Amino acid sequence: MLRDCIVELDAAPLAHAEAAPDGDYAGWVYRRDLGPIGITDVGTDPVRVARTARAIRRSTDAFFLLSIAQRPTWSLHAEHQTSMSAGDAVLLDSAQPFRLAADDFGHHVVVNLPKSHLTRTFRMARDVLGRRIPAGNPMLRVLMAGVAELGREPGSLPDGSETEIGHTFSELLVATLRWEENPRPEDAGAVLGRRAQLLRMQDFARRHLAEPDLSPRLLATAFGVSPRYVEVAFREGGLSPSRFIRETRLETAARVLADPRQRHRSIAAVARSVGIEGPSTFARMFRARYGLSPRDFRHAPFGCAAGDPPGTEGREVPRGS
Template identity: 35%
Template sequence: MQDRQRGDRMSLELSTAKVDDPSQLSYWHQVVSEAFVPYEVAVPRRRTEGFRGTVTAHAIGDMQVATVDADPHTVFRTPSLIRRSPQDDFLVNLAVRGSVIVTQGERDAVLRPGEFTLYDSARPCRITGPDRFGLVSLKIPRPLFTAHCRLPQDATATVVRGDHGVGALVSPYLRSLTRHAAELAPDVVQQVGINVLELLGAALPKGPASGDGSALPRSAQWLRARHYIAQHIADPQLSPAMVADALGVSIRYLQVLFRAEGTSPSRSIQEQRLERAARLLTDPRHAGRTITDIAFGIGFKDASHFTRAFKNHYGAGPRAYRDRQSPAGPV
């Protein structure tokens, strides 16, 4: 077991690899109960060898994001366990590898990679990996969750797909958080946590009275738009109309969202392209790429237009910018 303290945030790295085979399952029981909430643990009867499992967890303000990679098993919370160890958190499980089944109430959410669901730790539940699996788990205290997310009563254990709509934004965001949470400066952690909650609130089922996308908080809509642009930045056809259609709002409403941030959808698309170009130009792994190749790779249709736009934004053309930033001098 290894704990790493960074500022006021704690990172946990827990694994059965350093425990002798006979003790691995009981140790895993301790691991998941410490990292998440107290559970009972069961493994398939056919299993006779040791148990392999790892958890890496990072605090995001009052929330926690964690990765789990483990052999087939089930964790569950019974009414008696809930009485002995009351917890008042919501947990989001995102399948990364293999399938994961989350059961609560009368529903079974069968998650394939990229899909996620929500469950309530204060109610009986069961999470099963029938084969070796990997998942990302986000733990959210109830007061924090209810302050940012509207959820119909008894709507847990409902699958949210990760290949379209807002779900397609939440899945990569959560996976990115697990990789970079330890790098976040203390002054940005709170904002990152709010961003996660607003995206999650936009993605979760709303029930029959949900209304269209424009009913969501403006900050959540703007964040959704920015994420959509970032994910489609290499598409030369990317346009405000395309972004508005993906979000389910009008172009006029999209313009209102960006105007509140002191910009416009078109300007934001170009600025994100130029920022991506600046990173590629200074990345040693892309030192062999031509400037034209980089320009077309981030969605520009004309190399001369890219050069003018880059110079207006950074005060130097892309070639001079690359030479100036390269530690070895001109490439």
């Protein structure tokens, strides 16, 4: 089960675990899919897991994995061998070999995000892969607080809210990485303030996609800030505000077009629902983004047209031996 819970991994108990008097192995995997991201809680007797070159060659998985240690563990990825205490994290790339191991009972929370989703919004420094992200990173702490809240009452989310929550978690993941790249601690307060404001502005934009006049100027008016402030906040997040609005409109439209339950809606109605009133304009923008017309996209095999690898199925495995 550990081999398949996130991406294909080679997993094996450590020698002293295999020699346990009762011969039992205990572990659990809890999985939650939230639209663009997945969250997996993994607990295991002492074990070594590895993403091997062989597994990479025979799979098409393309994810970044933020592995957050809940107990002491260590990882090896790229040129970094990293020891982690509880609360520390490490960013792993499923397209590169890596290892994780725990000499005692291992416990990780893993946030996985398609690589294409992250690279569209964040220009990542290469050396962040495999490097320890300390538990004191405030964005990481906010992310973990959100994960803990999700686990407090499983099944309590309102219908249809998973994707919106997933977008919020993906923004927090990006903010966690950006915090690590900030070289000036004296600016941390201002940066954190802009990032918090950015999350609120992005949420506002998603909730008002249907309004054709949604624009950076409208965001500035709604939040009582200058257009320049909006521009700076969004560019720190990796996209200009205009591009964020455009990309979010097209991604939302793509999800609707790929949903068999929405086949009764005309393409023009889908376009209007994301604030694009001209069918020809929508068709041109959509083709430029996805390489297919909206009509062809709607009838393409699900998950293939968008260019992102399909998500893994959610599953929950109870504790047990």
